[in-house]
Amino acid sequence: MKTVLRLLATASAVAFASPAAMAAGELNVYNWGNYTSPEMIKKFEEKFDVKVNLDGYDSNEAMLAKVKAGDTGYDIVVPGDYMIKVMIGEGLLEEVKPNAMENFKNVDPNWVDVWWDPGRNYSIPYQWGTTSFTVDTAIYDGDVDTLALLFDPPEVLKGRINMLNDMNDVINAGLRYLGYGRCNGNQDELREVLALLSKAKPHWRTMDYAVIEKLTSKDVDISQSWNGAAMRARAQRPTLKYAYPKEGFTGWMDNVAVLKGAPNLDNAKLFINFMMDPENAGLTSNFARYANGILGSDKFMEPEMLSAPEIVMPASAPAPDFVTPCPQEVVDLYNKIWTQLKQ
Amino acid sequence: MSGREHQSALAAAIDQNRRNERVTRAWLLAPALTIILAISILPLGITVVYSFLTPGTYGGVTWEFSTDSYVQFLFQRDIFDDTLVFNSAYVSIFLRSIGLALGATLGALILGFPTAYFIATKPREQRNIWLFLITLPFWTNLLIRTYAMLLIIRDEGIINIMLMKASIISSPLTILYTDTAVFIGLIYSFLPFMVLPIYASLEKLDFSLVEAGYDLYANRLKVLFHVIVPLAKPGIVAGCILVFIPGLGAYITPELLGGGKKLMIGNMIAMQFGASRNWPFGSAAALILMALVILVLLVNVLAARRGASGNG
Incomplete structure (x- = not known):
């Protein structure tokens, strides 16, 4: 579905390319699919008389591949934490110094000195959340807080599982289930992970990023998912429950950044400052259903967001695990495991 | 002068x-x-x-000559120790793709030949309407058509709901996200490529030859296989090629209908340029796919030449 959205988004970006010339300026935003609040975009367009063109991707890697290929024409990208670090290292991001901008005072201090962009010279918080899984409790009414539901599923969930089509998310979940460390180059442990995944795969129905659609269409009853996606799916399928597995789960933050060589650099900077305004961060959260790291934005968020079980973690849950980029030899091993799994 | x-x-x-x-x-x-x-x-x-280059760490290539991409297709350094062992992963992806494409070709032939025959035997003025109906789906984008097929065959899709309402089945048939779904999608996408060339052959067929066959006491099956099929052969071969080749490289169909659990060649190549960050291997796999296609075309040309000289 995200692929579909991406293609549709590309098509509409092309279709609307000509009237865009009539606005005072343009801004080309390349964000994850189904992740940008139309209301927030409209507000930005009206405030600055800028035409925003939106295009979508479904994984950090897909975005990186396209940006690396060059000449994308995009100004704004929204990479995940580790991808910000990679892109800074590769010289793909413009150092726009958000920390010197007017609205920077709104950024939660906890999200300023982050390992992927210490001091925030390149990027600002967009949304942050967790990656775990969500289960229909009408189908399975046992304890949901264990990864066993994905790797050693009870009878009712067999063949009803969607995994993210994401090498890191799947392998990391496997490592946690077996109690091994992330970014793991230990060959014996990885051999066990491959065996675990291969044994579990026949029980998985799909491997796809389109989590919300897979759950709401009832194609599956349990899916690896991001917490905001779980909340949006629950709106249409109320018996869904987001799990906080005792073995651990991933924490992440997506960040707004400007691409080096952005054709509309001034508008891009305006956008960065605009996104640190609590009201605009609130609009984004109301749409995407994640927390945002901007202080004061909760005043502009729908009340149900502030108490949603997908966002407010229970005290018993382990702390979210922010995974750093792995060394190349580990990535190579992961790639081999992934291909082996998907053959 | x-x-x-x-x-x-x-x-x-x-x-x-x-x-x-x-x-x-x-x-x-x-x-x-x-x-x-x-x-x-x-x-x-x-x-x-x-x-023939070396993959860059985060995509792209570094300018260093290497044949690893081709070696990688058949062998891998064992994931865990460094010995070179035969690796069936990519070969099995290719074999599955070939199998699905062949199956879709056969399915399209079984559905397409009677359709073409039906149209070719209609009165001339009606044929254009039928041909128009065959090409009608092409007015819609392949992605949209594939998505429509997804809605039709999903667990709570039209087919399952109708069968369940009619009490023919009690729980939904699992069609979506299986090889069967990919197979159905491929046939659906490429069927017109089979019908049109066969129709072109059959349209020129001299039906007095069919009558001659009956006059010589051939039954219907014999007329079909000894008169009609040989005369329609150029169209059948062209149709099969036109379905097999795009089927082999299909990307959208397995992506949407296959559920992403297993790769077809097209998806495997796309993956090399995305998550796997191995552009050289993606390039090599694309070339191997092309070599396969050329091989199919070569076999066809050779067979046609032999056929022509045999007849002459």
Whole structure:
């Protein structure tokens, strides 16, 4: 579905390319699919008389591949934490110094000195959340807080599982289930992970990023998912429950950044400052259903967001695990495991 | 003026004429040649060059010669110790793709031949309407059509709901996200490519030959296999090629209908340029796919030549 959205988004970006010339300026935003609040975009367009063109991707890697290929024409990208670090290292991001901008005072201090962009010279918080899984409790009414539901599923969930089509998310979940460390180059442990995944795969129905659609269409009853996606799916399928597995789960933050060589650099900077305004961060959260790291934005968020079980973690849950980029030899091993799994 | 002078003047004129002709020809060919060079040869050249380079850490290539991409297709350094062992992963992805494409070709043939025959035997003025109906789906984008198919065959889709309402089945048939779904999607996408060339052959068929067959006491099956099919063979072969080749490289169909659990060649190649960050291997796999396609076409040409000389 995200692929579909991406293609549709590309098509509409092309279709609307000509009237865009009539606005005072343009801004080309390349964000994850189904992740940008139309209301927030409209507000930005009206405030600055800028035409925003939106295009979508479904994984950090897909975005990186396209940006690396060059000449994308995009100004704004929204990479995940580790991808910000990679892109800074590769010289793909413009150092726009958000920390010197007017609205920077709104950024939660906890999200300023982050390992992927210490001091925030390149990027600002967009949304942050967790990656775990969500289960229909009408189908399975046992304890949901264990990864066993994905790797050693009870009878009712067999063949009803969607995994993210994401090498890191799947392998990391496997490592946690077996109690091994992330970014793991230990060959014996990885051999066990491959065996675990291969044994579990026949029980998985799909491997796809389109989590919300897979759950709401009832194609599956349990899916690896991001917490905001779980909340949006629950709106249409109320018996869904987001799990906080005792073995651990991933924490992440997506960040707004400007691409080096952005054709509309001034508008891009305006956008960065605009996104640190609590009201605009609130609009984004109301749409995407994640927390945002901007202080004061909760005043502009729908009340149900502030108490949603997908966002407010229970005290018993382990702390979210922010995974750093792995060394190349580990990535190579992961790639081999992934291909082996998907053959 | 002597005869010899006259002759050499004539020769010069002819020569001049020929030269003009050559220049004209070159000019007329130039646009086509430019396009072929720019959009076919050049990208292919880049693909060939890339396939012999080393992958960059975060995508792209580093300019270091390597044949690893081709070695990787068949062998891998054992994931865990460094010995070179045969690796069936990519071969099995190719084999599955070939199997699905062959299956779709056969399915399209079984559905397409009777359809083409039906149209070809209609009165001339009705045929265009039928042909129009066959090409109608092409007015819609392939992605949209594939998505529509997803809605039709999903667990709570039209087919399952109708079968369940009619109490023919009690729980939904699991069609979506299986090889069967990919198979159905491929047939659906490429069926017109089978119908049209077969129709073109059958349309020219002289039906007095069919009557002659009956006159010689052939039954219906014999007439079909000894008269109609041999005469429609060029169309059948063309149809099979036109379905098999795009089926082999299909990307959208397995992506949407297959559920992403297993790769087909197209998805595997796409993955190399995305998550796997191995552009050289992606290039090599694309070239291996192309070699396969050329092989199929070569076999076809050779078979056709043998057939022609056999008849002659």
